Amino acid sequence: MQLTIRLFAGLAEIIGTSSLDFHAHETPLTAGKLKELLAACYPDAAPQINVSLVAIDREYAPDDTIISAESEIALIPPVSGGEPAESSGESADGLYLLTDQPLSAEMMLDKVLDSNHGASLIFVGTTREMTGEERTTALHYEAYIPMALSKLEEIGSDVQERWNARCAIAHRIGLVGLKEASVIIAVSAPHRDTCYEASRYAIEKLKATVPVWKKDINETGEKWLGSDPKAKDYKPV
Structure with a gap:
């Protein structure tokens, strides 16, 4: 399954992009499993990924939430306040x-x-x-x-x-x-x-x-x- 994942703040800086194209072989794919896969692929960012939350269609998603290819996905670092995607x-x-x-x-x-x-x-x-x-x-x-x-x-x-x-x-x-x-x-x-x-x-x-x-x-x-x-x-x- 091909996904586009939005990244923000320090997480986007570590991975080097604010919009990550990612292919996941897991089916079904859950929010928690997506974080595991991303942490394995980007070990330098793993500490930040592990404490981030997944948002699916602009709502915070528990780890057992199923992700579909049509979902709008974002990885949300702990909020506290790069360049914004919109102005x-x-x-x-x-x-x-x-x-x-x-x-x-x-x-x-x-x-x-x-x-x-x-x-x-x-x-x-x-x-x-x-x-x-x-x-x-x-x-x-x-x-x-x-x-x-x-x-x-x-x-x-x-x-x-x-x-x-x-x-x-x-x-x-x-x-x-x-x-x-x-x-x-x-x-x-x-x-x-x-x-x-x-x-x-x-x-x-x-x-x-x-x-x-x-x-x-x-x-x-x-x-x-x-x-x-x-x-x-x-x-x-």
Whole structure:
């Protein structure tokens, strides 16, 4: 079975491509078996492959999920934020956006304001210079855009169902300089307590499930954050 597998972040750099053509003789082929085959074929990338997740048709797939030749397949390294395959993406309702252009907090807030809501919040995540003793000069973000938009929409649906709140999310891709916004989450709700809860839920869920990766650029070099499987904070999604 001939497959095309999308790769991202440090995994794409190690293997040397963001779109890997791979022939698998196994039938049926499961997501877990695909990872085993890839790790054997690319031993230098095996540590990263082993802790990555397989996405099939833009959904995370358990190891026993059967892969067909028609499936859209991606190997998802642990998310933490190369060159993106697409330069931007936006949901049909305009509430969820991935873009290489600067983000606007005012624009995002305007998307969620509601005459029946008495509270609104904007969360803005920005590039900080110092992390402990390490100095960052910029961050570079990459995303699996179609799947990322789908996951952002899921977050918005959760927020609506759990808190009767409106949510809009924008995330930068590409190069993001110091003090520039990398993510903006706007939430409105009938009351402030639920608004705070919904906003906190949205950013934590985004960090855990949305396939966005970031590369730290500093004075001594570059590194994908979360790309070292030996690091204590290196975890699958």
